[in-house]
Amino acid sequence: MARYTGPKAKIGRKFGEPILGANKTVAKKAYPPGMHGKGRRGKKSEYALQLAEKQKAKYTYGILERQFRKVFHKAHVKPGITGENLLKFCESRLDNTVFRLGIAPSRRAARQLVSHKHILVDGEIVNIASYALVPGQIVSVREKSKSLEAITNSLAGHSSKRFNWLEWDGKELTGKFVSYPDRADIPENINEQLIVELYSK
Incomplete structure (x- = not known):
């Protein structure tokens, strides 16, 4: 299934x-x-x-x-x-991180962006949604995908709330997985x- x-x-x-x-x-x-x-x-x-x-x-x-x-x-x-x-x-999964950064409006949408090769990890295309990030890795939007309506709309509608285990550069559309989150910081x-x-x- x-x-x-x-x-x-x-x-x-x-x-x-x-x-x-x-x-x-x-x-x-x-x-x-x-x-x-x-x-x-x-x-x-x-x-x-x-x-x-x-x-x-x-x-x-x-x-x-x-x-x-x-x-x-x-x-x-x-x-x-x-x-x-x-x-x-679970939080360190690539699809979840793309969602948390605001690049996608939902985890389901984030999985689609990853599987369609719109997301880079440390400058390399990764199309595996379950890819486990480790602290220090950089997640970014592929250059030719930065103008995608789905991504621009998601970022425009994303709240100002950011998560302290992630860093985000809105100009370059890159995020850094700084560390594994503390349980108290996970909102689920x-x-x-x-x-x-x-x-x-």
């Missing part, structure tokens, strides 16, 4: 928050999708909560199960707190400890 390409609102309603982007439907219909969405729901089991948190993280970062397991294993063997390492590695509403408990069973 490929990455989810269906309605973003459906996933947002499933988790009760717009994890795939802002959507009016999520706010209007604050209940899960489907014919039983408004029905009485029993208390979720511990396993159900853990599984839901893992699915939320996978949908948020656009990672498939096999890939997500590899990232978890990498986070598990690295010194430090496994859950925090997991989110740090994910309980990573539940994911660790799920994989530890």
Whole structure:
């Protein structure tokens, strides 16, 4: 199965928050999708909560199960707190960094820019969305792609909010992955400890 390409609102309603982007439907219909969405729901089991948190993280970062397991294993063997390492590695993905820099309006759009060879890493074309950046690497827009409407519109509409683990040069359209982010700086509403408990069973 490929990455989810269906309605973003459906996933947002499933988790009760717009994890795939802002959507009016999520706010209007604050209940899960489907014919039983408004029905009485029993208390979720511990396993159900853990599984839901893992699915939320996978949908948020656009990672498939096999890939997500590899990232978890990498986070598990690295010194430090496994859950925090997991989110740090997810944040260091090239597609996520392109999104965080404001070059693309969403992670899905960022993956497309990367796969279509519009993005450079240290001056070289990288078309692998899951490419793991390391501190010090430079992410930039390919010279002939700087005038792309999708990129200029995204940068124009990007808020002034910047992330302290990234540096951005708006004139040259280049960004630097300065360091892995601290957990407190990652804005995603994910309980990573539940994911660790799920994989530890």
